[in-house]
Amino acid sequence: MKQRLKAFFTPVRIFALTLFACIILALISIFSDTVSQALRTGLDTVIVPMQKGINSLGGVFYDHAVNLATREELEQQVTDLTGRIEDLQEENQRLAQDAYELSRLRRLYALDEQYASWPKTAARVIGSGSDNWDMEFTIDKGSNDGMRVDMNVIAGNGLVGIITEVYPNRSIVRSIIEDNSYVSGMLSSTGQICSVQGDITLMESGQIRVTDFSADTDVKAGDEIVTSNISDKYLQGILIGTVRDISADGSQITKSGTITPAADFENLQEVLVITTTKADLTGDGS
Amino acid sequence: MKYRLYQIVLIFVFFIVQTVFVPFIRVSGNGPELLLLLPVFFGFFGGPVNGIFVGVLAGILADVYGGTLLGTSAFLFVCFGYMSGKLLENVEQEEFFFPMMLTVLSAFLYECAMWFVLFVLHNRIDAGFFFTRKILPISLYTLAAGIALYFPVRCLDRKMRAAAGRGGKRNEKHLS
Incomplete structure (x- = not known):
């Protein structure tokens, strides 16, 4: 046998x-x-x-x-930063006044809950996708730490991505620069809706594509794009990035261009996970 | 048995290096596919069956942690392992050129398959971009990694083979 x-x-x-x-x-x-x-x-x-x-x-x-970074570099940074602190202090005073006024107005509109700052938890990036074709990465927190699918992930002040898979001790985050990623965005100044899509041909230069601005939108390089109010996965108002260039499409109905993301995808080590999902806010979903 | 255990451990080590270190040495988003080296090398060292064994394990590991459908990489890695074992059956064990040829060929086919599965099927062909910016650079980078890792892996493999009391590939052929 x-x-x-x-x-x-x-x-x-x-x-x-x-x-x-x-x-x-x-x-x-x-x-x-x-x-x-x-x-x-x-x-x-x-x-x-x-x-x-x-x-x-x-x-x-x-x-x-x-x-081991050189001393000169650091000294240069100190002078730069001192200058910036002065600018920011001035700006801060102005913003504090605005914030006071805003909170008063919000109370009037009973919008507190929707705009309250979201609870966040920090996580460490422990691995990236093992192949060359996607920009998924792994963070060291999973369902045991309360992670759930569709939680938004940010780093610094910019949107990084969204949790797509959760395991007991780790989660997979799909970043917004990945090719099949789609985020509904809007112009922070006027609220005009657009689509933000990752594109593998732009990944190398660290840019993402923005499409579907209506042709009459007044948008120019340097404008900020945030997540929109109509997105069903992303919380409203998270900074995605700034417009790098924009031009009218061949059809003259829409405008499209590229965005420089606010988050630094090259050196992603620690990220913040927002533990509230959009589904929690809108009340559908568990 | 001991030899198989060594192969499994080596696959895990390569996988950890691939996920933890390769992101730091990527050039414009492209890094070497280290796991792909294993079935090609072991097919050459130990014959087709060895290549298949290493290929299926490394491939499943790559699939489980990669973005593609479970079984895709396993399928391709098994093919590479078998191909390497069969084509290089009568090549001298001291040979360096032929396994490297097969490494770059396998990497090229693997990246073409990835392009096909992830983009061509979704009607985004853009061949110029993918060949010049993804497929060729990754293949060459994998070849460079193969050149760097070939001698260490071969040296280790010979030691383990001797320790486990296994002969070369001719011995294996009789066994299977």
Whole structure:
């Protein structure tokens, strides 16, 4: 029996059987997520601790390298920043007055809840997609830390992406510069709606595409784009980026162009996850 | 058994390096596909069955953590492992040029397949951009990684083979 089994398993037959198994696996995962979910959860117990460990090791070296930055650079920065502090103090005073007025007006309109600052939790980026074709990345918090699908992720003051998959100890974030990402945005000054789409041909230069501005929109380079009020996944008013260039489309019905994102995707190490989802605010969804 | 365990550990090590370190050495968004090297190398070192074994494990790992459909990379990696084992069956073990040729060919086919699955099927062909900015750079980068890693992996493999009491690929051929 053993002999016959051995005679049956020639390399060609093993090859054919493995390919067949791969196709079956693909077919199963088209129709249900259970296999891939189970595999991922199982592998996570091995891989996430290893990734975390290596990342913290890398962090030590990185910090050391940063400490070695030249003195002149730092001094230059100090002078620059002192100048900026003065500007900002002045601006801050003005804004404080505005904020006071705003809160008074909001109370009048009973809009407090919708605009209140959202609860956030910090997470560390522990890995990026293992292939060259997408910009997904992994953060070190999962369902055990209260992460849920569709939570918005920001870094600095700009939108980074949205959680698409959640596992016990980690979550996958799809960034807004990824090719299949779509965000409904609006011009912060006038509220004109537009679409913000990632594009692989622009990924290299760190830009994202903005389309569907109506032709009469008064938009120019430097204008800020924020997430719109009509988006069903993204909370309203998160800064996406600033318009880099814009031009009318061939049809003369719409305008499109590119945006420089506010978040720095090159050096993404720590991100903030907003633990309120749009579904929570609108009341549909759990 | 001990030898298989070593292969599994090596696959995990390559995977961790791929996800943690490769993002830092990407050039304009393109990095080497380290996991792809393993089936090609092991197909050459140990014959087609070895290539298939390493290919299916590395491929499933790449699929589970990558964005594509589960089974796509596994399918391609198995093909590369088998191809490497079969085509290089009679090539001297000391040879360097042929496995490298096969590495760059596999990388090229893999990236073409990714382009096909992710973009051509969605009616976004744009061949000029994808060939010059994604497929060729990634293939060459993978080749560079292959050149750098070939001798360390071969040296380690020979040690492990000796420790596990396994012969070269001719031995394997009789077994299977």
